[in-house]
Amino acid sequence: xxxxxxxxxxxxxxxxxxxxxxxxxxxxxxxxxxxxxxxxxxxxxxxxxxxxxxxxxxxxxxxxxxxxxxxxxxxxxxxxxxxxxxxxxxxxxxxxxxxxxxxxxxxxxxxxx
Amino acid sequence: xxxxxxxxxxxxxxxxxxxxxxxxxxxxxxxxxxxxxxxxxxxxxxxxxxxxxxxxxxxxxxxxxxxxxxxxxxxxxxxxxxxxxxxxxxxxxxxxxxxxxxxxxxxxxxxxx
Numbered sequence: 001x002x003x004x005x006x007x008x009x010x011x012x013x014x015x016x017x018x019x020x021x022x023x024x025x026x027x028x029x030x031x032x033x034x035x036x037x038x039x040x041x042x043x044x045x046x047x048x049x050x051x052x053x054x055x056x057x058x059x060x061x062x063x064x065x066x067x068x069x070x071x072x073x074x075x076x077x078x079x080x081x082x083x084x085x086x087x088x089x090x091x092x093x094x095x096x097x098x099x100x101x102x103x104x105x106x107x108x109x110x111x112x113x
Numbered sequence: 114x115x116x117x118x119x120x121x122x123x124x125x126x127x128x129x130x131x132x133x134x135x136x137x138x139x140x141x142x143x144x145x146x147x148x149x150x151x152x153x154x155x156x157x158x159x160x161x162x163x164x165x166x167x168x169x170x171x172x173x174x175x176x177x178x179x180x181x182x183x184x185x186x187x188x189x190x191x192x193x194x195x196x197x198x199x200x201x202x203x204x205x206x207x208x209x210x211x212x213x214x215x216x217x218x219x220x221x222x223x224x225x226x
Binding site: 006009032034036042043044045046049051090092094096099100101102103104105106 | 116117146148153154155156158161168169203205210211213214215216217218219220
């Protein structure tokens with residue numbers, strides 16, 4: 001069965017620290033990859049997406065992610081986090097079979113000023 | 114343009130009752146998906162509709178049902194509510210299958226007592 005795994009459930013960082021959140025998915029052929037963010041009390045918003053081309057994609061607010069096909073991974077990174085990055089982050093994968101989105105269980109990030 | 118609109122935003126029901134949630138997608142979007150979000154479980158896929166037809170269905174019991182109207186608005190219904198149905202129900206829309214990212218509404222928070 002197709003699935004998405006996020007290994008970090010809770011992450012606590014100090015401001016200016018670097019961030020990397022892991023995301024792995026099960027093999028399922030061609031995929032489209034996404035990271036969404038949910039700020040407290042707000043709706044899910046797209047951070048970045050990968051469909052094809054350069055495996056290093058840049059998103060909003062200084063976030064980037066790298067698609068490593070051989071590892072079935074799409075890790076999210078940010079060189080220097082801010083207090084305003086405190087939120088829940090979800091990795092999502094759209095497998096080309098059926099075009100259904102599968103979401104990871106989310107990573108709660110707390111940034112301490 | 115207006116985003117995805119979900120109503121009601123909050124509701125409280127008791128076990129055994131039923132509930133209907135409504136979703137109005139972004140204008141021009143014909144694909145609507147529903148998700149159940151609970152702490153620790155992330156987003157669980159319920160179903161997806163496109164042009165009034167259910168394209169995909171998640172692994173939920175038959176008490177969960179949905180439909181889509183000709184104007185792309187969608188409703189989901191949960192009958193014989195159980196305590197475990199307490200969750201945030203999210204609706205997401207996009208132009209059609211395999212057309213990019215999902216756009217999410219703010220959700221309907223259901224509490225079952």
